[in-house]
Amino acid sequence: MHKNKVRFLSLRFWLGIGTLLVVIVLLALFLWLSKNNQAPPLAVQNPRSTVALSPGNDQYFFASIDALAQKYVHVDSMDRFTEWVSRDSHRWLLTRWEGLYQDPEEVKGLFEACQELADRDQTGYQLLSYVDRKKTNFLLILRHGYLLGSMRIHWVGPEKARTIPQAEPYRIAIIIDDMGMNTTIAKQFVQLPFPLTFSIFPYAPHALEVAKLFHDARQQIMLHVPMEPHGYPDVDPGPGALLGSMNDQQLLSRFRKELSAIPGIVGINNHMGSKLTENRHIMALLMNCLQDKPLFFIDSRTIAGTVAFDEAIKAGIPAGQRDVFLDNIQDEQYILAQLRKLIAIAQIKKTAVGIGHPYPETVAALRRVGQLTQESRVTIVPVSKLIDSTF
DSSP states (O other), X not given: OHHHHHHHHHHHHHHHHHHHHHHHHHHHHHHHHHHHTOOOOEEEEOSSOEEEEOTTOGGGHHHHHHHHHHHHSOGGGOEEEEEEEEETTEEEEEEEEEEEESOHHHHHHHXXXXXXXXXXXXXXXXXXXEEOTTSOEEEEEEEETTEEEEEEEEEOOHHHHHTSOTTSOEEEEEEEEEETSOHHHHHHHHTSSSOOEEEEOTTOTTHHHHHHXXXXXXXXXXXXXXXXXXXXXXXOXXXXXXXXXXXXXXXXXXXXXXXXXXXXXXXXXXXXXXTGGGOHHHXXXXXXXXXXXXXXXXXXXXXXXXXXXXXXXHTTOOEEEOOEESOSSOOHHHHHHHXXXXXXXXXXXXXXXXXXXXXXXXXXXXXXXXXXXXXXXXXXXXXXXXXXXXX
């Protein structure tokens, strides 16, 4: 009896050990099979390149969107900007692609490709999309952790021009920022045969001199107000900048002083200000200060999260927004492409605002803009002409 009990317990022991070994072997086999049968990296094909997207690899997130944008939207009409965007306690690195399309199938293909990319479990991407009621503007956003990729695409088709009466030309306005540092380049801009709007730094060494030059040439001038950017003080907006660390009295005192620094201004816009223009309280404070002055405000839109334009409208200030930066790259051909983009946007919205800077390449490109505007039935006007009718 005792020997049978010992034999039974010994059998149970070895059966338990055997079962455990079987489980370990099966688990090891499962892990080995999973590793060797893992889905390969996604390859996004386009006419110019192949981008390999490794799951969870931030390095290829924006590269994959680049590839999709090149494949489904005309690459020459795409513009890319990267900036930090803050919302409440969250902060994302946002890269924006802005472009144009003519064929609705292009947008359909782009949306389906983005959806397929987001649906793959190994990427962990999220897709958000928006389309306006007229289906002329599309917004696609891919999110991956703290990374955001935003594709904003505007429709421009050959039949669009036929829907606008010939008596109602499209209009664009071009603002030249950062004026007052150099008189030579200012004189070159004045020689151009169409109206521009010049935005002058309040404390630039030649501010009053170029203001008189533009006034004598019957060109409009604005005040280019330096505002705190993200990365301050390493990123320096220059003397007289409005800073988020100032209290209301300090902000208003400095702002009022700058408003009186240059005679004859018709409006203001922000220089830098990617951080300050996200501050709703400060923007409301500054716009309320403009209520008793015959000035308009142009939001340079140096960051996607700006609330400056919204607060100007709330305060009853005539206001507009920048549509295109013309010379982020100081190359004549690039600037001409940006001018074509500005014209294309005007053909959608009837008006558009571009911002350039005092670069020789910008002057050179603007000398050739006459043919572009003539072919596109576009008129260049002072920016004030667009405020009442468009914004």
